[in-house]
Every structure is written in C-alpha cells, then in structure tokens.
Amino acid sequence: MASATIAPRKIDKTMLLAPAPGSEDKEMLRQAAMLTRDLHTPNPVMYWGDCFGSAAIGYAALLGAIASGNAWLTAALVLVSILTLYRAALFIHEITHLDHRKLPGFRLAWNIGIGAPLMLPSFLYEGIHAVHHSRAHYGTERDPEYLPLAHMRPWTLPLFTIGAVAMPALMFLRFGILGPLSWVIPPLRRVIVERFSALEVNAAYHRPAPEGDFARRWKVQEAAASVVAVTILATTALGILSLRAFALYCGVVAGVALLNQTRTLVAHLWENDGEQLSLTDQYRDSTNVPAAFPGVLWAPVGLRFHALHHLLPRLPYHSLPEAHRRLSAALPETSAYPQANYGSLGTLLKRLGMASLRRH
Known part of the structure; x- marks a missing residue:
C-alpha cells in the first residue's frame, strides 16, 4: 500500500527546463x-479481493440477467x-508485470476463474506486452501493441x-474450432x-513459438479455454443452454472488449511513426488521466496512469x-511529467480525432 513516510523533494523550477524531443x-x-x-510490493489483499470480488459480482450479475424477465x-x-x-479481466495486465514469487497462485487462480471462462487466457498477453515496453521496440513496426493511429485516416478510429x-x-472460432483442430494439423x-x-493491434506482428515453462503454461491455459468454448457451443447447439443465455454471455464479452478497445484508443497519443523513441518520449506519447471518476470505470486497475x-x-x-x-509534488511544471496528464477520456478522443483529421 502507499506509504506517506517519504516526502517528495521539491525542485526549484529553474533547475529543470523542458527536455527537447529525443532527449x-x-x-x-x-x-x-x-x-x-x-x-513496489504487491498487496495480496488488494489483488485477491479486488480481482475476484469484481469477478464474483460480474458473474452474479450475468446469471441474474439470464434469470430476469424484466428488460430494464x-x-x-x-x-x-x-x-x-x-x-477483473484487466488483471491480465498485472499478471504480465508481476513477480509471481510475491503473489503465488494468483496467475493460476486468475486463469481458472476469469481467463478460461471469458476465453481470455493470460498467454495471449504474457510475453507480448513485454515487447511493447521494450525501449527498442515501442512504437515501431515490431511492437505488437502499437499502430500510428494519429497518422491514419479518420475512419480507421471508429473501425x-x-x-x-x-x-x-x-474467441469461439479460435478456441472452439481452430485451436482444437490445430492440435492435429501441424x-x-x-x-x-x-x-x-x-x-495485439499490429496485424504485421508474428508471434514466435513459446518455449520452456511458458510453453507448458500455454498448453494448459489453451486447453482450459477450449473446453469452455466447446462446452458453450455444444450445449447451445443441443438446446441445453438457451439462446438467450448464449446471447447475453456474448454481449457481456463484447462489452468488455469494447470498453477495453476504447481505453486502448486513448492509452497513447499514437503519434510515433516507426522511429525508436527515448523513454521520455515514450512517456509523452502515453497518457495519464488522474481524475478518479469516471476513470476508474473505463480505465480500472491503475490504467488511467498509463504514462506513469x-x-x-x-x-x-x-x-x-x-x-x-509524489511525482506531481516533486517535479516542476517545466518537467516532462505534466505533459502526459490529461483531463478526461473525451479530451483524448477529441485530440486523437483532430490529429488524424489534420494529417488528412
């Protein structure tokens, strides 16, 4: 948890001038x-309680929606x-960064309780996200999580x-049909x-084959997601699971994906066009939206501080x-730090849209 024992050192504004791009x-x-x-120490109560408490509420609400006869x-x-x-699903991002020795069992529990039921096993993100954080790869054609959206035509943003x-x-195609078939078709x-x-968002990225312990985790996680996908498809086809229940499940998964894609749209400014950036410029090309509400809804699990x-x-x-x-208190306005802070989701969406329109 946050500690108040370290007081930030206030810097005279004359000590720091705004760094030039590239520096x-x-x-x-x-x-x-x-x-x-x-x-830097993860709080187990926060991780377990927040993640699985959110999941429990989410599943209960989904079951309630399936049982409800009232449209509203x-x-x-x-x-x-x-x-x-x-x-709950966005804890996949934490899983990619965690030192799992400090939170044993969390990745396994997340994949059992959230990854497999939502057909979102953590192997889909583990390893991929590390490339995005690489100083050599961020914002380049080798970055699986980056597209120069600010340079692309405006119609690409809503698409x-x-x-x-x-x-x-x-996901049903990947885990319910093609995945199982691929096990017998090399x-x-x-x-x-x-x-x-x-x-990924960069369609040009080709993922290398997994190795070692990660390959073993991948197989187990993929098998679990495939069991869920095949079971849902089969029980729906046989009439065991109602079409209404199937549609509501798909609607919730689609809603989760749509929220995440909207958040992704403003996680960066997307202004880099393939050049290798300094860490400071990577920071500037990313965004913080410090306001707690409604940021905790559309960018939960710390992701409203994406630049940080x-x-x-x-x-x-x-x-x-x-x-x-602490950093806001310690660093002057001439620092690069305030340059990544924005007021709202709407502000960032407008900024990205205008950047795209200016280039076209």
Whole structure:
C-alpha cells in the first residue's frame, strides 16, 4: 500500500527546463525511481479481493440477467456484469508485470476463474506486452501493441474501436474450432501460434513459438479455454443452454472488449511513426488521466496512469495513485511529467480525432 513516510523533494523550477524531443528528462527518471522505492510490493489483499470480488459480482450479475424477465433489470445487470468483469479481466495486465514469487497462485487462480471462462487466457498477453515496453521496440513496426493511429485516416478510429464487438465470435472460432483442430494439423498450428495467439493491434506482428515453462503454461491455459468454448457451443447447439443465455454471455464479452478497445484508443497519443523513441518520449506519447471518476470505470486497475506505468512498469496498480501524487509534488511544471496528464477520456478522443483529421 502507499506509504506517506517519504516526502517528495521539491525542485526549484529553474533547475529543470523542458527536455527537447529525443532527449531524456533525466531528473524525472531519477525522481520516479527514487520516490517510489517503497511502493513496489504487491498487496495480496488488494489483488485477491479486488480481482475476484469484481469477478464474483460480474458473474452474479450475468446469471441474474439470464434469470430476469424484466428488460430494464436485464440491461442494468448486463451493464454491471460488463463493468465488473472488465475490471477483473484487466488483471491480465498485472499478471504480465508481476513477480509471481510475491503473489503465488494468483496467475493460476486468475486463469481458472476469469481467463478460461471469458476465453481470455493470460498467454495471449504474457510475453507480448513485454515487447511493447521494450525501449527498442515501442512504437515501431515490431511492437505488437502499437499502430500510428494519429497518422491514419479518420475512419480507421471508429473501425478500430467498433471491431471489438466481434471478440466473442473470434474467441469461439479460435478456441472452439481452430485451436482444437490445430492440435492435429501441424501447418494450421503454426498459423494459429503466429497469427491468432496474441492480444495485439499490429496485424504485421508474428508471434514466435513459446518455449520452456511458458510453453507448458500455454498448453494448459489453451486447453482450459477450449473446453469452455466447446462446452458453450455444444450445449447451445443441443438446446441445453438457451439462446438467450448464449446471447447475453456474448454481449457481456463484447462489452468488455469494447470498453477495453476504447481505453486502448486513448492509452497513447499514437503519434510515433516507426522511429525508436527515448523513454521520455515514450512517456509523452502515453497518457495519464488522474481524475478518479469516471476513470476508474473505463480505465480500472491503475490504467488511467498509463504514462506513469511506462515509466515504472513494475509498480503494482494500487501504488500508481500515490506515485503520481509524489511525482506531481516533486517535479516542476517545466518537467516532462505534466505533459502526459490529461483531463478526461473525451479530451483524448477529441485530440486523437483532430490529429488524424489534420494529417488528412
């Protein structure tokens, strides 16, 4: 948990001038490391309670929606299910950064309780996200999580977002049909691993085959997600699971994907066009939205501090608000730090849209 024992060192504004593009804001990087040394330990109560409490509410709301005969109540319960399962699902991001020795069993429990039921096993993100954080790869054609959206035509932005509603169909295809077939068809398996086994936005990215312990985890997680997908498809086809229940499940999964894609749309400015960036410029190309509400709904689990996360990727999500407070107090306005802070989701959507329109 956040500690108040370290007081941030206030810097005279004359000590720091705004760094030029391509250069590092060394004082910001130094302060970020120094002021957060006591914030790196994950709090087990926060992780387990927040993640699985959110999941329990989400599943209960989904079951309530399936059982409800009232349209308004059904809609309300579906909304609750989307918001809470979205929060629980986003712990996949924490899993990619966690030192799992400090939180034993969390990844396994998450995959059993959330990853498999939502057809979102953690192998889809583990390893992939590390490439995105690489100084050499961020924002380049080798980054699986980056597209220069600010340089692309304006119509690509709504298409990028709305395409997320196809997520349930894609996951059923991946884990219910093509995945199991690929286990007995080696050429198909290579295609599935390279092209259909990553949560990516860059279609040019080809994923390498997994190795070692990760390959073993991948097999188990994929098998679990496939069991869920095949079971849902089979029971629906046989009439055991009602079409209404199937549609509501798909609606919740699509809603989770749509929320996440909207958040992704404003997680960066997407202004890099393939050049290798300094860490400071990676920070500037990312965003913080410090306002707690409604940010905790559309960017939960610390992701409203996405730029700060790129500075300190190993910092647990619950430590990010305190880290932001300390750095905001310590660094002057001439630092690069305030340059990544924005007021709202709407502000960022408008900024991205205008950037795309100006270039076309």
